[in-house]
Amino acid sequence: MRDAIATVYERSVAGRPGVDLPASDVPATDLPVDELRRDRSLPELSQLDVVRHYLALSQRNFGVDSGFYPLGSCTMKFNPKVNEVIARHPGFAETHPLQPLETVQGNLALMFELQGWLAEIGGFAGVSLQPAAGAHGEFTGLLMMRAYHRERGDLKRTRILIPDSAHGTNPASTTMAGFTAVEVPSNGRGNIDLEAVRAACNDTLAGIMMTNPNTLGLFEEQIREVVRLVREAGGLVYGDGANMNALAGIARPGDLGFDVMHFNLHKTFSTPHGGGGPGSGPVGASARLRDFLPGPVAELALNDSGPHYRPAMPAKSIGRVSTFFGNFGMFVRAYAYIRQHGAAGLRANSEHAVLNANYLRVKLHDAFTVPFDRVCMHEFVCSGAVPGTAVRALDVSKRLLDYGFHPPTNYFPLIVPEALMIEPTETEAKPTLDAFVDAMKAIANEARSDPALVKTAPHRTPLRRLDEVKAARELVLSDRTQIASD
Amino acid sequence: MSYVPHTDRERRDMLAAIGVASMEDLFVDVPARVRFPELKLPPALTEPDLMREMDAQAARNFFVDPALSFLGAGAYRHFRPATIDYVLSRGEFSTSYTQYQPEVSQGMLQALFEYQSMICRLTGMEVSNASHYDGATAMAEAVLLALSAASGKRSKVVISPAVHPQYRDVLKSYLSGTHAAAVVGDENGTADIAQLKSLIDHDTAALVIQNPNFFGQWEPVEGLADAVHRAGGLFIVVTDPISLGLFRPPGTYGADVVAAEGQSLGIPPYFGGPHLGIFATRAAHVRRLSGHLVGETVDADGRRGYVLTLATREQHIRRAKATSNICTNSALCALAAAVYLATMGTRGLRQVAELCFQKSHYAAAEIGRLKGFAINPHAPTRPFFKEFVVRLPAPVAAINEHLRQQYGIIGGYDLGDEYPQLKDHMLIAVTELNTRAGIDQLVMALRKATT
Numbered sequence: 001m002r003d004a005i006a007t008v009y010e011r012s013v014a015g016r017p018g019v020d021l022p023a024s025d026v027p028a029t030d031l032p033v034d035e036l037r038r039d040r041s042l043p044e045l046s047q048l049d050v051v052r053h054y055l056a057l058s059q060r061n062f063g064v065d066s067g068f069y070p071l072g073s074c075t076m077k078f079n080p081k082v083n084e085v086i087a088r089h090p091g092f093a094e095t096h097p098l099q100p101l102e103t104v105q106g107n108l109a110l111m112f113e114l115q116g117w118l119a120e121i122g123g124f125a126g127v128s129l130q131p132a133a134g135a136h137g138e139f140t141g142l143l144m145m146r147a148y149h150r151e152r153g154d155l156k157r158t159r160i161l162i163p164d165s166a167h168g169t170n171p172a173s174t175t176m177a178g179f180t181a182v183e184v185p186s187n188g189r190g191n192i193d194l195e196a197v198r199a200a201c202n203d204t205l206a207g208i209m210m211t212n213p214n215t216l217g218l219f220e221e222q223i224r225e226v227v228r229l230v231r232e233a234g235g236l237v238y239g240d241g242a243n244m245n246a247l248a249g250i251a252r253p254g255d256l257g258f259d260v261m262h263f264n265l266h267k268t269f270s271t272p273h274g275g276g277g278p279g280s281g282p283v284g285a286s287a288r289l290r291d292f293l294p295g296p297v298a299e300l301a302l303n304d305s306g307p308h309y310r311p312a313m314p315a316k317s318i319g320r321v322s323t324f325f326g327n328f329g330m331f332v333r334a335y336a337y338i339r340q341h342g343a344a345g346l347r348a349n350s351e352h353a354v355l356n357a358n359y360l361r362v363k364l365h366d367a368f369t370v371p372f373d374r375v376c377m378h379e380f381v382c383s384g385a386v387p388g389t390a391v392r393a394l395d396v397s398k399r400l401l402d403y404g405f406h407p408p409t410n411y412f413p414l415i416v417p418e419a420l421m422i423e424p425t426e427t428e429a430k431p432t433l434d435a436f437v438d439a440m441k442a443i444a445n446e447a448r449s450d451p452a453l454v455k456t457a458p459h460r461t462p463l464r465r466l467d468e469v470k471a472a473r474e475l476v477l478s479d480r481t482q483i484a485s486d
Numbered sequence: 487m488s489y490v491p492h493t494d495r496e497r498r499d500m501l502a503a504i505g506v507a508s509m510e511d512l513f514v515d516v517p518a519r520v521r522f523p524e525l526k527l528p529p530a531l532t533e534p535d536l537m538r539e540m541d542a543q544a545a546r547n548f549f550v551d552p553a554l555s556f557l558g559a560g561a562y563r564h565f566r567p568a569t570i571d572y573v574l575s576r577g578e579f580s581t582s583y584t585q586y587q588p589e590v591s592q593g594m595l596q597a598l599f600e601y602q603s604m605i606c607r608l609t610g611m612e613v614s615n616a617s618h619y620d621g622a623t624a625m626a627e628a629v630l631l632a633l634s635a636a637s638g639k640r641s642k643v644v645i646s647p648a649v650h651p652q653y654r655d656v657l658k659s660y661l662s663g664t665h666a667a668a669v670v671g672d673e674n675g676t677a678d679i680a681q682l683k684s685l686i687d688h689d690t691a692a693l694v695i696q697n698p699n700f701f702g703q704w705e706p707v708e709g710l711a712d713a714v715h716r717a718g719g720l721f722i723v724v725t726d727p728i729s730l731g732l733f734r735p736p737g738t739y740g741a742d743v744v745a746a747e748g749q750s751l752g753i754p755p756y757f758g759g760p761h762l763g764i765f766a767t768r769a770a771h772v773r774r775l776s777g778h779l780v781g782e783t784v785d786a787d788g789r790r791g792y793v794l795t796l797a798t799r800e801q802h803i804r805r806a807k808a809t810s811n812i813c814t815n816s817a818l819c820a821l822a823a824a825v826y827l828a829t830m831g832t833r834g835l836r837q838v839a840e841l842c843f844q845k846s847h848y849a850a851a852e853i854g855r856l857k858g859f860a861i862n863p864h865a866p867t868r869p870f871f872k873e874f875v876v877r878l879p880a881p882v883a884a885i886n887e888h889l890r891q892q893y894g895i896i897g898g899y900d901l902g903d904e905y906p907q908l909k910d911h912m913l914i915a916v917t918e919l920n921t922r923a924g925i926d927q928l929v930m931a932l933r934k935a936t937t
Contacts, residue, residue, distance in 0.1 A: 022918075026844055320622075323652045401590055475772065
């Protein structure tokens with residue numbers, strides 16, 4: 001188990017057959033000989049080789065299906081298996097995005113319904129499903145804000161306020177959209193500093209990016225004042241919807257005054273994270289921004305034969321941000337998820353996500369410091385440093401692996417030193433949470449009784465700590481094994 | 487159906503431990519005015535009812551026979567070996583997150599490292615990222631890489647009109663936040679490469695072409711790299727990875743960056759997504775690359791292992807100064823592509839590519855014999871791969887309607903939608919899944935539709 005797994009190139013044997021395809025059934029045409037390649041670029045494996053290789057690799061990977069995965073801000077909830085079955089239905093999966101509209105009414109109707117449901121859940125006037133991920137949604141929303149100001153001839157609005165607790169994607173998206181990111185500090189209660197917001201509001205303000213609940217897992221207590229200040233200064237309010245799993249059915253960002261927000265279908269709406277994608281980041285917009293949404297969006301028209309769905313570009317659309325309609329396969333799963341839950345189910349999800357987070361918070365706040373120790377939403381942040389020892393958040397994280405748990409997000413948000421950001425999600429039961437608490441307390445004890453054990457963890461994983469410095473210094477980014485020839 | 491596992495007793499015990507009386511008490515920070523909205527959503531369904539409803543939803547779509555579908559234009563039907571779905575169904579892969587804890591993510595890390603390796607060799611590049619959203623966004627980020635390589639001092643991007651129109655649209659959105667603009671050769675879509683060359687100047691950050699181009703044709707690429715390199719810009723090539731089973735890769739004709747749509751590598755068309763953005767470049771640009779990169783290293787005992795590397799380029803470290811905002815990408819689709827390439831091997835991919843070439847040429851020859859039809863009228867002598875342009879004697883929409891209603895055939899893409907001067911021109915795609923019988927039926931149906 002602990003030996004390195006040979007790569008596909010190392011396993012390759014020249015001449016080993018993988019698949020057979022039917023011979024050509026048409027008369028032959030001469031190939032353009034000058035433009036052909038003659039090298040061997042790919043490995044040669046049997047199908048059994050392929051299956052054993054990837055099965056062995058899967059056994060060295062940890063997913064939600066493997067165990068508790070309390071990765072803060074990532075919402076690692078159960079991914080319903082029925083949704084995978086549905087998403088693979090050839091009636092969805094085999095449809096081509098450029099087929100005649102009459103042949104894809106089921107798909108367009110599904111998109112139209114999902115747009116409407118997300119608008120209802122978020123309190124928005126319109127939704128576009130185009131963006132492929134959360135960060136892509138942020139970039140999209142910022143382009144919409146830019147287009148809104150430009151349309152009004154308001155060209156001097158170049159600054160976007162971003163709390164210091166924000167995800168790194170917020171400032172990165174701001175730069176990509178051609179704005180300047182201005183960091184705003186947090187106050188002693190973990191909220192954005194209202195006075196700092198007030199001081200930054202002037203006629204160069206394009207808007208603010210707010211994550212609510214914020215990355216400390218706290219509902220922004222002064223959200224209405226923040227929104228009012230920004231709006232009075234002529235700015236727009238962007239919502240980072242990464243933490244929507246605390247709010248669905250609890251409060252609608254649109255009702256709080258947000259102008260535009262992305263949803264992460266791969267968080268709140270349970271589409272699998274896939275090892276880092278594909279995700280989906282639909283964007284919702286208020287009445288004053290809806291015309292700027294990217295397109296195409298699905299639209300309902302009534303013709304002689306009844307309802308007819310068709311793609312349409314919003315009136316002042318910023319254009320396309322991806323090919324075709326976005327990540328449709330994720331829409332199918334999210335549609336099925338909302339359909340399974342209904343309004344009461346979504347609210348119950350948020351409530352139990354918040355219940356689980358608060359339960360862990362009170363169970364852990366004696367063994368680990370919780371800097372903002374008040375009722376939290378779906379996640380909370382504690383310090384992972386064990387007081388009186390040299391054990392740090394990184395060590396606790398690695399030792400958790402030995403106990404069979406995926407660690408929380410660590411060293412984020414940046415405003416809490418040694419941060420461990422814990423998001424249990426609603427689909428975990430109390431015994432799992434109790435076992436996690438026991439492990440955390442055991443590690444805190446080990447930190448005092450046998451610190452070396454914790455500092456050198458993990459001990460039970462296929463590999464021990466990896467040398468990231470060597471990886472960055474030597475940069476081996478591809479397998480250079482020679483392919484054997486016949 | 488709910489996936490909340492709590493029993494009433496557990497719920498009570500947990501609320502007591504927290505020290506609140508009810509679930510509602512957990513939400514006192516939420517302004518009362520907006521708390522607990524009544525959402526208007528359809529009532530919840532159980533699993534069997536859901537399955538029934540979703541089957542009905544799918545049934546509202548027309549069932550497509552792959553042998554009778556001739557639609558491509560950026561999304562294709564290709565054979566997908568069963569190994570792919572077997573691997574993708576492993577929850578250890580599909581329900582994991584980005585590999586920030588390498589000790590328990592070696593499986594996905596090695597799979598992505600191997601993906602990078604296969605993409606490098608297939609494209610003739612030195613570095614591949616671990617995936618981008620789709621082909622269009624990969625191309626747009628390639629252009630941002632070129633702007634950054636020019637230290638923001640160049641503001642012009644020369645792009646061929648024979649690059650996929652939607653890719654050019656996406657690029658326009660990506661450039662709207664920069665000081666740069668794209669210049670398209672000649673809007674009639676048949677601009678020859680010589681004309682593109684004449685647009686390159688010392689303000690040009692990149693030349694972008696697609697090869698085989700949107701019309702399926704192999705571009706005369708000689709001298710293009712030199713032309714843009716002489717001016718100090720980068721050469722970006724958008725390609726079809728299946729074509730690389732047969733044709734020489736962009737690395738052999740001077741590409742600095744290769745961007746491609748990887749959907750053909752084992753991913754269903756899926757009504758347009760999720761797909762896979764392939765993004766590869768030369769080693770010199772590795773620090774400007776966007777997205778995750780997997781690198782080889784060793785663990786504390788000296789055993790070979792893999793980690794995400796050069797994270798200092800990325801948003802979670804560099805924030806406003808990152809090379810890109812990308813975080814979630816298309817990892818599971820990259821895994822699908824890796825399993826596809828490992829299963830097919832050099833020989834299998836070559837076979838697929840040759841079948842596409844042979845069958846599309848057969849279809850073109852047969853359609854070309856029909857009265858009033860012309861094949862690749864603007865470039866009849868250029869080699870093509872799996873797609874070709876047909877000038878029809880009647881409007882495309884009417885013919886497609888006839889093909890579908892009378893024969894169950896999904897016809898080609900109406901080029902007039904994006905290129906006004908190509909009204910009555912159809913782009914036909916033929917892959918290894920189209921049979922001779924299916925092609926013959928298309929030819930017969932086209933004849934009947936126009937006589």
